[in-house]
Amino acid sequence: MxxxxxxxxxxxxxxxxxxxxxxxxxxxxxxxxxxxxxxxxxxxxxxxxxxxxxxxxxxxxxxxxxxxxxxxxxxxxxxxxxxxxxxxxxxxxxxxxxxxxxxxxxxxxxxxxxxxxxxxxxxxxxxxxxxxxxxxxxxxxxxxxxxxxxxxxxxxxxxxxxxxxxxxxxxxxxxxxxxxxxxxxxxxxxxxxxxxxxxxxxxxxxxxxxxxxxxxxxxxxxxxxxxxxxxxxxxxxxxxxxxxxxxxxxxxxxxxxxxEMQIDISILEQTLKVKKSTRYPFFSDLLWFAVRRYAAVLKGRSPNMSQYEIQSISAVVNYLKAYAELSPSVSPVAAKRIYSPLTLLKEVESHVKRLQECATNSGLIFAMNLPLYDRHVESPEIGHPTTAPQLLASPARMANADHVIPMAFVM
The missing domain is CATH 2.60.120.650 (Cupin)
Structure with missing residues (x-):
């Protein structure tokens, strides 16, 4: 195991x-x-x-x-x-x-x-x-x-x-x-x-x-x-x-x-009445930002995605669809950045169905990290241009991540 x-x-x-x-x-x-x-x-x-x-x-x-x-x-x-x-x-x-x-x-x-x-x-x-x-x-x-x-x-x-x-x-x-x-x-x-x-x-x-x-x-x-x-x-x-x-x-x-597992555990936490202060912070917002990211990177593209990535984003879309149909409002932080949530979900859902039909298990690409075509992407489904997500650590820093900084720096 x-x-x-x-x-x-x-x-x-x-x-x-x-x-x-x-x-x-x-x-x-x-x-x-x-x-x-x-x-x-x-x-x-x-x-x-x-x-x-x-x-x-x-x-x-x-x-x-x-x-x-x-x-x-x-x-x-x-x-x-x-x-x-x-x-x-x-x-x-x-x-x-x-x-x-x-x-x-x-x-x-x-x-x-x-x-x-x-x-x-x-x-x-x-x-x-x-x-x-x-x-x-x-x-x-x-x-x-x-x-x-x-x-x-x-x-x-x-x-x-x-x-x-x-x-x-x-x-x-x-x-x-x-x-x-x-x-x-x-x-x-x-x-x-x-x-x-x-x-x-x-x-x-x-x-x-x-x-x-x-x-x-x-x-x-x-x-x-x-x-x-x-x-x-x-x-x-x-x-x-x-x-x-x-x-x-x-x-x-x-x-x-x-x-899918992340959503299942979040639902389990709700069932067990786990205190909100001890749940993953901004969980729902991150679900919406994930969907927004896939809407941007999959538009006009057909990357060979892993079955695990396809199943994962499909589960997120299905969960958010059920949630959005019950309540048209989006989670607090995402609400300020996503203006047509149901339209956005339908777009990503169509991308996922298209990619499921042609998926293979070789030459796989992690679609979430595909670069956007432009620094700003116009997306009517979202509502206005969105800035391409940036890594908190720059690529240059990632490439040199084994460098050790002396502890004197923090003293």
Whole structure:
């Protein structure tokens, strides 16, 4: 079930032909284009992200979160004075920081996801540039008023004994996960319909009463060590146990190979009444921006698309059609940029049907990243000219992504 893969094997052509359906583990070298600075310690992260920044850490016994300043957590993590911790009792508990997103700190220019992740990621490729904030000059000057999916670059710090119970990453997003130090064990369950139903029942009945792995037919154990990178596809149910104090860099990404699973997980979250604050941010907006992108790149073209990409965008169109027929309004951010949603969906639907009839499994092209004919494309279906989506990382930077920047830069 688990595939050990070399960096050279992890190519776009392989993903388009075979899909991305099983966890991938890189034990003999990092994925191409991944960049993480040397010397990324908890203290460096805290100074770069802001010592006073409020973070939510998980009490591993109750699986509930509490708020504290980042600097305070790092002092706890590195064995600092116990008296600095809340109520003087936290030292007897194990706390786990898994939600520190650093894309709007000084660390953002020092960390890059694997190149293929950046090429696949909807947030990287489709989010409007005018909604992205400038990088703050100082860690304490982060501006949280800008709207964008803060999901691409996380730093996780886990004490030995930390346990994150079984869950599915928000919105069915896929995950890249690089272990800098320590040791972790993942317990992973395939996202079959049967397993998702068992998971849903387990959540409803009280997660702490039963170990979910005992309720399913198949659960596999993955142990990762320093230098290893794990890639988890959309929808996989997983729990994580920390054997040794660990520091991880990773991220979540929606993409055009998993449209159906991403929608299924989003619907499951609604059914389970998952809090909106813990769902993938701007999920519906990204669906609309994906459709807008395909309307632009497929107009007048017949690329040989992967069956996975075709099925994915088809699922997105069908979901948005059902949603738009119930409510003519579009999600808040997309509403300002898409003016004829039903017309847009019909156009992409016709493109997809046309391409399904002539698809083969050789010479495949990832259509989402095809260049637009012009810098601005006039599209009556959208309403007015739209600027071609730009990657958050320039092609030149992507090509040199293995360059290591000294940590002194962030100090």
């Amino acid at each position: 688990i595939k050990d893969i070399s960096p050279q094997e992890f190519t776009m052509d392989k993903l388009l032909r075979e899909g991305f359906s099983w966890p991938l583990v890189f034990t003999n070298g990092a994925p191409v284009g991944m960049r993480i600075p040397e010397g990324l310690t908890p203290d460096v992260v805290a100074k770069a992200a802001g010592l006073k920044s409020r973070v939510e850490v998980i009490n591993c016994a109750s699986q509930e979160g509490i708020q504290m300043p980042l600097g305070q957590f790092v002092e706890y993590f590195t064995g600092g004075e116990k008296r600095s911790l809340p109520r003087g009792r936290i030292s007897a508990k194990i706390y786990n920081l898994i939600d520190l997103e650093v894309s709007h700190t000084r660390l953002t220019d020092l960390i890059d996801a694997p190149l293929l992740v950046r090429q696949l990621d909807w947030a990287t490729n489709l989010w409007p540039r005018d909604l992205l904030p400038p990088i703050a000059d100082l860690p304490s000057e982060q501006d949280h008023t800008f709207s964008y999916p803060k999901t691409q670059k996380y730093v996780l710090m886990s004490k030995a004994g930390s346990f994150t119970d079984f869950h599915i990453d928000f919105g069915g997003s896929s995950v890249w996960y690089h272990l800098l130090s320590g040791k972790k064990i993942f317990f992973v369950i395939p996202p079959s319909e049967k397993n998702r139903n068992v998971y849903a029942q387990w959540v409803r009945s009280g997660q702490h009463l039963v170990f979910l792995a005992d309720e399913v037919d198949e659960c596999e154990r993955i142990e990762i060590s320093p230098g290893d990178t794990l890639m988890l596809p959309s929808g996989w149910i997983h729990a994580v146990y920390t054997l040794d104090d660990s520091v991880v860099v990773g991220g979540n990404f929606l993409n055009s190979l998993h449209g």
